[in-house]
Amino acid sequence: MRRTLRSGQRVAHDGNVVVFGDVHAGAEIVAAGDVLVFGHLRGVVHAGAAGAETARVCAWRLEPVQLRIARMIARSPDRGDEPSIAPEVARIEGGQVVIERADRADDGRVPRG
Amino acid sequence: MGEVIVITSGKGGVGKTTTTANLGTALAQSGSRVCLVDADIGLRNLDVVLGLENRIVYDLVDVVDGFCRLRQALIRDKRIDTLSLLPAAQTKDKTAVTPEQMKALTDELRQEFDYIVIDSPAGIEQGFKNAIAGADRALIVATPEVASVRDADRIIGLLEAAEIPPARLIVNRLRPQMVRRGDMMSVDDIVDILAIDLIGVVPEDEQIVVTTNRGEPAALIQGSRAGEAYRSIARRLKGEDVPFMDLEETSGFLDRLRRIFGQA
Numbered sequence: 001m002r003r004t005l006r007s008g009q010r011v012a013h014d015g016n017v018v019v020f021g022d023v024h025a026g027a028e029i030v031a032a033g034d035v036l037v038f039g040h041l042r043g044v045v046h047a048g049a050a051g052a053e054t055a056r057v058c059a060w061r062l063e064p065v066q067l068r069i070a071r072m073i074a075r076s077p078d079r080g081d082e083p084s085i086a087p088e089v090a091r092i093e094g095g096q097v098v099i100e101r102a103d104r105a106d107d108g109r110v111p112r113g
Numbered sequence: 114m115g116e117v118i119v120i121t122s123g124k125g126g127v128g129k130t131t132t133t134a135n136l137g138t139a140l141a142q143s144g145s146r147v148c149l150v151d152a153d154i155g156l157r158n159l160d161v162v163l164g165l166e167n168r169i170v171y172d173l174v175d176v177v178d179g180f181c182r183l184r185q186a187l188i189r190d191k192r193i194d195t196l197s198l199l200p201a202a203q204t205k206d207k208t209a210v211t212p213e214q215m216k217a218l219t220d221e222l223r224q225e226f227d228y229i230v231i232d233s234p235a236g237i238e239q240g241f242k243n244a245i246a247g248a249d250r251a252l253i254v255a256t257p258e259v260a261s262v263r264d265a266d267r268i269i270g271l272l273e274a275a276e277i278p279p280a281r282l283i284v285n286r287l288r289p290q291m292v293r294r295g296d297m298m299s300v301d302d303i304v305d306i307l308a309i310d311l312i313g314v315v316p317e318d319e320q321i322v323v324t325t326n327r328g329e330p331a332a333l334i335q336g337s338r339a340g341e342a343y344r345s346i347a348r349r350l351k352g353e354d355v356p357f358m359d360l361e362e363t364s365g366f367l368d369r370l371r372r373i374f375g376q377a
Contacts, residue, residue, distance in 0.1 A: 008155060010204035026203050065167045075167035
C-alpha cells in the first residue's frame with residue numbers, strides 16, 4: 001500500500017501487509033501474516049490474525065495504540081511513553097509481546113546491516 | 114433497573130462528549146454503577162477523553178452483530194471501579210446499528226448498571242435516532258450561541274415526537290463576564306427561548322481543554338470549576354437539590370474588589 005491510513009480506515013488481508021506511509025491513530029490493520037510499516041505506526045495493528053504466533057510487526061516508528069499478534073494483546077502505556085526514535089520490531093517471545101530495535105532484533109529473521 | 118440518559122445537542126462541538134465523560138465520572142464517583150455508551154459510530158471520541166483508547170478490543174457494533182458478548186466489550190475505567198465504557202466502532206458508520214438493536218442493548222445494560230449514559234452524535238439522522246432509541250430521558254447540551262440554541266430547540270421537538278419525557282438543559286461554556294457585558298446570551302435568555310428546565314450551568318474552563326486532551330475527566334479534579342459544575346449536575350440527576358453555583362466568582366480579582374466596595 002502506498003498511502004497514509006487515516007482514522008477509521010481499515011485494511012484486512014490474509015497475507016503480509018506492507019504500508020509505505022503512516023498509520024494514524026484510529027486506523028486498523030489486520031493481517032494473517034506480518035505487518036511492515038515504512039512510516040509512523042500509531043493505530044491499531046494485528047499481525048498473525050489467523051493465529052500465527054511467528055508473525056511480526058515492524059515499523060519505522062512503532063507507537064501503536066494497541067498491538068496484537070495472534071492471540072496476544074499489548075497496549076500502549078497510559079502515561080506518555082518516550083517517542084520511538086528508531087525502527088522497531090514486535091514479536092512474541094516467551095508468551096508475551098516483546099518490542100526491540102530493528103537493528104538489534106535477534107531472532108534470525110531480521111536482516112542486519 | 115438502571116436508567117438510560119442520552120446526552121444530545123443537535124449541533125456539534127458544544128461539549129456532548131466532554132459532558133458525558135464528566136457526568137458519568139461524577140455519577141460513578143458517588144457510588145453508582147455507570148456505563149457510558151459511545152453512540153457516535155465512525156467518529157468515536159469518548160474513549161480518548163476517558164484515556165481508555167488503548168484498551169478497546171471489541172466495540173458496540175461487535176456486540177450488536179453478536180460477534181462478542183456485551184461483557185467482553187465493556188471497558189472498566191482505570192480510576193473508578195464502578196465506571197464502564199462501551200466504545201463505538203471507528204471503522205464502520207451509523208448504519209451499522211438500528212434503533213431496535215440499540216434499544217435491546219440498553220435494556221441489557223439496565224440489568225447491570227444504575228445509569229447508562231449515551232453520548233449522541235451531532236445531527237438528527239440515524240446516529241441520533243440510534244442514540245435516543247432506548248433512552249428514558251435526555252439532557253440537552255447547548256452553548257450560549259444562537260446556532261446552538263436553535264439546534265437544541267429542534268432536538269427538543271424531535272425528542273417530544275419520540276415521546277421521551279421533557280429533556281433538561283445543560284448550558285455549557287458560559288462566560289459570565291461576557292454575559293455581564295451584554296456580549297453573550299445569559300442562562301435566563303436560553304431557558305426562555307427553549308422553555309425547558311435547567312439542570313446545570315458549566316462555565317468556560319481552560320482546564321477542560323487540558324484534562325480532555327490528557328484523558329482525565331475534570332470531574333475528578335478538585336478545584337476545577339467545570340468539574341464542580343458536573344458534580345453538581347450529577348447530584349441533581351440523582352434527585353438532590355443542589356443550589357446553582359455562583360458564577361460571579363469566576364470574575365477577576367479587581368471585579369471582586371469592586372463588588373466588596375459596592376461599585377460593581
